[in-house]
Amino acid sequence: MSDQATMEAVARLVPTGARVLDLGCGDGALLSLLQQTRGCSGYGIEIDDANVLACVRRGVNVIQLNLDEGLAIFDDASFDVVLHIDTLQHLRNTEVVLQETARVGRIGVVAFPNFAHWPNRLSILRGRMPVTRRLPYQWYDTPNIRVGTFADFEVLALRNGLRIQDSFGLHDGHTVRTMPNLMAGTAVFKFSR
Amino acid sequence: MFVTALSMHFAEPLPLRSGASIRAYDLRYETYGTLNAQRSNAVLVLHALNASHHLAGLYEGQQKSDGWWDNMIGPGKPLDTDRFFVIGINNLGSCFGSTGPMHINPDTGRVYGADFPVVTVEDWVDAQARLLDNMQIQTLAAVMGGSLGGMQALSWSLQYPQRVRHALVIASAPNLTAENIAFNEVARRAIVTDPDFRGGRFYAEDDQAETKPKRGLRIARMIGHITYLSDDVMNEKFGRALRDALAPESGAKPVGTDHAADYRYTTQDVEFQIESYLRYQGDKFAEYFDANTYLLITRALDYFDPARDFAADLSRALQRATARFLLVSFTTDWRFAPARSREIVKALLDNGRDVSYAEIDAPHGHDAFLLDDPRYTNLIRSYFDRIATSLVKGGTSHE
Secondary structure: OOOHHHHHHHHOOOOOOOEEEEEOOOOOHHHHHHHHHHOOEEEEEEOOHHHHHHHHHHOOOEEEOOHHHOOOOOOOOOEEEEEEEOOHHHOOOHHHHHHHHHHHEEEEEEEEEOOOOHHHHHHHHOOOOOOOOOOOOOOOOOOOOOOOOHHHHHHHHHHOOOEEEEEEEEEOOEEEOOOHHHHOOEEEEEEEO | OEOOOEEEEEOOOEEOOOOOEEOOEEEEEEEEOOOOOOOOOEEEEEOOOOOOOOOOOEOOOOOOOOOOOOOOEEOOOOEEOOOOEEEEEOOOOOOOOOOOOOOEOOOOOOEOHHHOOOOOHHHHHHHHHHHHHHOOOOOEOEEEEEOHHHHHHHHHHHHOHHHEOEEEEEOOOOOOOHHHHHHHHHHHHHHHOOHHHHHHOOOOEOOEOOOOOHHHHHHHHHHHHHHHOOHHHHHHHOOOOEHHHOOOOOOOOOOOOOHHHOOOOOOOOOOEHHHHHHHHHHHHHHHHOOHHHHHHHHHHHHHOOHHHHHOOOHHHHHHHOOOEEEEEEEOOOOOOOHHHHHHHHHHHHHOOOOEEEEEEOOOOHHHHHHOOOHHHHHHHHHHHHHHHHHHHHHOOOOO
């Protein structure tokens, strides 16, 4: 989901000049974009060696950590924005990391593949797990160990006392605000404590 | 790349943290590459316990005289001497040419021996800064060091924050743990209780011949060596192999169990290969290293603790550091464990400093910082690439 349009849609949720923590920052492209176009600063968190190297090459601050071990290294409310772009679905301790996100950031932004997108529903109706551009993996080799929907996240947010400030779907780089749970491949939430 | 060691004399006394001072001294150093016109591409590389100013290259006419970080530093290497002016300095109290306990104390006219003043990481950094002053290098593009060298790099960023643009702190720690101090103490006791140590006055003097405390040095080195490796690497390299199973010249590893080379049921002779390896390392070390230097440098390690003046609050201690940081640790390093590097990272994060941190999953323990692992060397290379690019763009200013 690191295509330019999607990155820009997420970037628009980040205030200018914000201190940003990007959890699972990949090759640092989004942080780099935020630094260059919105004057942001901050750090990426990555577990993968190749991505850590890519971030250093880009000149993006990166800390190599396993997110499942929590964010103890960061103080409360030490960031304006904490980003979770296509990260949540890979985590074992999803809920704990979400709570940690709310602890260290004033605003959290989460984006993840929406399992309730209609092609996925069709696939399930046919009796098969979806394999799409957004979810390109077979059920037996997917790194997405958490499959959830737009609607599911609303429930989880409520359960953890998070206030959703904005939510919408993303599809092919376009914002989807009508029935996003059905119509969008990606769910995006902006929330605060 | 052939290099030549240089020396610089300092007539001005150096005040030390202990309250003592060194009246006059020499520093042995080497440089590689060319200082640019803006004098902005200098990188100071700090050495750890048993290394020296000889970072890279060879001495002409001397085979096997490669510098200790030759895999990292040189033309086209991760720290590329075609782009950077790299400086290595032998620290005060060491035994590779800078003033140390084997030299004459100008105050007494006698060899310093055990009277050489206790030097700290901070004292070394002060001495290094003076050498740079004399070279008219105001700002360093980077300081870099591993282990005790990493402590010096960190200390540079605290003592001379305005002179350091980047600090690379590798396999290091914000201070030593009790266990680490304990290892140092065992090594020191091995040296001090060697009858040949003679209270540190073992050099040839007056009518007395030199008596090197080699037994103590050997044991100190053996202990050190164990702690620089990981259990896994030691098992892989030596396992339970017996000494005779190895033909030393061929270097061939034993395959399977050869009962022709079975136990000899001896308590004092070398039986296992690991013993033979440690004894060899100990012998080699005792030949070239100075016993008083070993005591001094391990003490400098023990004393280093920048948070001490800040009620053990490392975040407050690191407030002064304005450099950009790269920290690297190795997962199997139990002497300078990743958790210790993460403490430094956390303190820098608390201060909102620019910092990147890589935790390399290498099997080699503390020694990994001296070895070639592409994940590690590529990272260092990329980091220096960025620095080189910023030098071209931004001159000497902080970006």
